[in-house]
Amino acid sequence: MTEVKDVLHKCKWWFCGAAIVGGSCLYLAHNSKFRSQPQPEPEKMEIFIPPVPQRTAPVEDLADKEKLIGYSMVDAFKYGVINSISDYVDRAPHKTDTIKFAGEFNQVITYGYHQKINGKKYVVLSHIEPDTISVAGASSKLKKMIISFAKYHNDSTKVKTIKAHELWHQASDPDVENGTDINLANKSTRSIFDYNSTTEEFAKICGHDEISSRLNGLLYLREQYLQNGNSRIFKDEYSFYGRAIRSGKIDPNSENAADVENERLFMFKSLIEQWESKHKYNYEDYAIAKLEEHHPMDKGQTSEYDHALDRAYTFIWKTPSGDSKLVNMNYISGEIVPDIRLTDQVEEAALYRQRVEEHNALTKKEPALSMQALKNQGR
Numbered sequence: 098m099t100e101v102k103d104v105l106h107k108c109k110w111w112f113c114g115a116a117i118v119g120g121s122c123l124y125l126a127h128n129s130k131f132r133s134q135p136q137p138e139p140e141k142m143e144i145f146i147p148p149v150p151q152r153t154a155p156v157e158d159l160a161d162k163e164k165l166i167g168y169s170m171v172d173a174f175k176y177g178v179i180n181s182i183s184d185y186v187d188r189a190p191h192k193t194d195t196i197k198f199a200g201e202f203n204q205v206i207t208y209g210y211h212q213k214i215n216g217k218k219y220v221v222l223s224h225i226e227p228d229t230i231s232v233a234g235a236s237s238k239l240k241k242m243i244i245s246f247a248k249y250h251n252d253s254t255k256v257k258t259i260k261a262h263e264l265w266h267q268a269s270d271p272d273v274e275n276g277t278d279i280n281l282a283n284k285s286t287r288s289i290f291d292y293n294s295t296t297e298e299f300a301k302i303c304g305h306d307e308i309s310s311r312l313n314g315l316l317y318l319r320e321q322y323l324q325n326g327n328s329r330i331f332k333d334e335y336s337f338y339g340r341a342i343r344s345g346k347i348d349p350n351s352e353n354a355a356d357v358e359n360e361r362l363f364m365f366k367s368l369i370e371q372w373e374s375k376h377k378y379n380y381e382d383y384a385i386a387k388l389e390e391h392h393p394m395d396k397g398q399t400s401e402y403d404h405a406l407d408r409a410y411t412f413i414w415k416t417p418s419g420d421s422k423l424v425n426m427n428y429i430s431g432e433i434v435p436d437i438r439l440t441d442q443v444e445e446a447a448l449y450r451q452r453v454e455e456h457n458a459l460t461k462k463e464p465a466l467s468m469q470a471l472k473n474q475g476r
């Protein structure tokens with residue numbers, strides 16, 4: 098009975114970027130191996146707030162807004178506080194967790210996640226500190242490998258791409274208390290998980306949360322490419338993008354409307370394909386646990402699933418001339434991009450959750466009966 102609740106508890110930690118040393122870079126999240134890793138202690142972290150240039154804030158509460166605390170990327174853009182994803186990533190606060198790396202192969206390292214401390218969310222980014230001293234009798238070759246590994250993963254473009262990813266998660270599921278005390282008009286304090294949805298749609302929103310965060314990471318890299326013209330900055334899970342630029346399949350430097358549509362469609366479809374073929378299986382435990390947070394729709398309410406996706410996929414898009422604008426990538430060429438499919442396991446969990454909600458509605462039972470309890474009843 099406690100199984101699902103245990104998973105839910107553990108998922109208060111939101112892990113996203115991880116890689117296995119010596120292997121290819123993977124995004125692993127919420128699988129059992131991952132959760133068994135020791136968690137960084139909050140006191141080990143330092144808060145890093147980059148210097149912010151003086152600006153005139155459009156509304157009150159200058160201090161928090163200038164630090165971009167509780168202020169999503171899209172809202173900050175709407176109010177003219179930032180002019181690009183890169184601008185936000187450079188200026189938004191994050192915490193740093195230092196991880197000592199002494200060449201332990203098979204070690205799973207988390208590169209970025211967001212964490213709730215005292216009810217507020219923080220983006221935490223890891224800094225890899227090469228430790229060549231504690232490896233007894235380490236060869237000079239191993240020492241070099243340890244140092245080059247740390248250098249590769251501390252690369253500022255790579256770290257900021259992870260930050261762009263984590264900040265998107267934070268914006269999609271913000272701290273309502275934190276947001277309301279800023280009291281900003283039109284502020285997107287509503288989480289994408291708060292929109293009316295069926296249990297199946299809710300489970301899909303869990304996937305869209307991750308895909309849209311990956312898309313924001315890619316859009317951050319695209320901004321760098323527009324500035325420096327270096328297609329080699331697209332690495333690991335984004336390497337397909339650099340290859341597409343070099344082969345002429347897409348051209349981020351084109352202002353032509355058809356080229357722009359082609360590029361957007363390509364990036365979206367590619368990330369959906371990655372999700373369908375690989376990543377969604379790593380997020381099954383997470384989606385199953387998160388389903389317990391689903392709020393049943395009241396009678397007469399209609400699904401707002403499409404609105405949740407409009408919100409999740411509205412990004413800051415930079416043009417080759419350097420201007421930025423908001424684009425809703427849920428609609429490309431006037432059409433809704435094909436939706437994702439749940440795995441069998443998540444589909445089953447969504448159906449269970451639906452039955453739990455129907456059961457609770459009939460018995461008016463509070464608090465909600467867990468899926469496991471329902472299973473135990475043999476229904």
Ligand SMILES: [Zn+2]
Pocket residue numbers: 112113114262266307310
């Ligand atoms: Zn993520």
